[in-house]
Amino acid sequence: MARIYPFRALRYDTSKVKMEDVVTQPYDKITPAMQQAYYDRSKYNLIRVILGKREPDDTDAFAPDAASTPQHNVYTRAAESLTSWRKKAILREEAEPALYGYSQTYTVPGTDEVRERRGFIALGQLYDYADKVVYRHEQTFPKHKSDRLALFKATRAYCEQIYMLYSDPAFTAEKLIFDNGSQADLSITDEYDVVHRVWRLTDPHLINLIVTAMADKKLIIADGHHRYETSVTYMKERAAELGQAAAATTTDEDDESPSNRAEEPHSLLPKPAFPEAAMMMTFVNMDAPGITILPTHRVLFGLKDFNTQAFLARAEEFFEITPVATPDLEPLRTSAGVAFIAVTADGNHLLTAKPEAMAKTLADLGVSPRQAALDVVQLHTIVLERLLDLTHESIAGVENIRYLREATEAVEQVRTGSADIAFLIRPVTLDQLRDISLSGDVMPQKSTDFFPKLLSGLAIYALD
Known part of the structure; x- marks a missing residue:
């Protein structure tokens, strides 16, 4: 079963920063020119965490003696930036656990067609592919996974979302999230003229309805294979240290992650057994309109x-x-x-x-x-x-x-x-992707390019 969880996200304080100045495209879509532009845009831009600049005197995080040698590199600087921003309250932790409705309105590249893609941000339980809950559709690059693992361990935070597809012809989650007349609490336009809107959902009853609606779903990774597989590796390491099952769920208040602490009545909401057992994901219904795959x-x-x-x-x-x-x-x-x-x-x-x-x-x-x-x-x-x-x-x-x-x-x-x-x-079609994934097959690396990308920096899942 697909387990999802609300969480107390770290979010930028919009009274202190302009959101357009601090969010980025996903790390693997950032060119050197984009990286510099993000650096120039704001000293609080998330680029300093997810894809920092390398310096000539950086230590090698992957050297055999790295564990016993003082480190200074992109990973240590990422952790320092995140810690500093939290202390300065540039990033603030939400008062209540929440799910986040997320829509993206965009023009399909090369056309005049305007589409809207809708989904929601939540924590998703991490599974091995053998569990047949989460399915991949393409192969990955080993060196990218070692880089992400080093970053996750240094920062103890997930700053980017995995883009997950699921099937629900009844549009259950979309109706619960978007048909209640509420207004988005955030709206920003990125460098590709995509309008991103976020709705903060804290009602425990609504959250539990969405959690229940997702329980029988199979999930297909659209974007984020490297981050997903790296997160599973990290989960297993932590589970071994704790001596417990990785896929356990809890509703008690012993969770060590501030992103999962809850007070009544939210203490009855589900939470992962330990912080590393889940990853931040955006869930999109592939039966709904709005999905675009580019070649x-x-x-x-x-x-x-x-x-x-x-x-x-x-x-x-x-x-x-x-x-x-x-x-x-x-x-x-x-x-x-x-x-x-x-x-x-x-x-x-x-x-x-x-x-x-x-x-x-x-x-x-x-x-x-x-x-x-x-x-x-x-x-x-x-x-x-x-x-x-x-x-x-x-x-x-x-x-x-x-x-x-x-x-x-x-x-x-x-x-x-x-x-x-x-x-x-x-481009690969959505039907082809679904058939390949659910059959257990995989395509070559970079077989799909989902447009638009999920913005990084809308929410952050802090592990401690």
């Missing part, structure tokens, strides 16, 4: 002796190859079956998969039928690994590959010589 294009660089004609000759075994005048996405929108656009310094080509050749090779490689039907799986398995001779390990290590949202940026990197070849692809 993530692949750019390859540093390929040894790359030659366009040699690549196309090899690709003919698996693809019909058609030259296209311009590297735009329109041919993909009208192509039946799996297709990509390959952009090189020598021109642009539409690659349309030959179903028979693909099916046989993918089956021989042990790729499941569900995965074999996906554009991104055929791109990684056939094109990247077989035709371009990249290894699974080099792709996981991000050695010769970049992942970009904007097709124009991918094309520009090829045109300027900083990349050998770019592959423009179509």
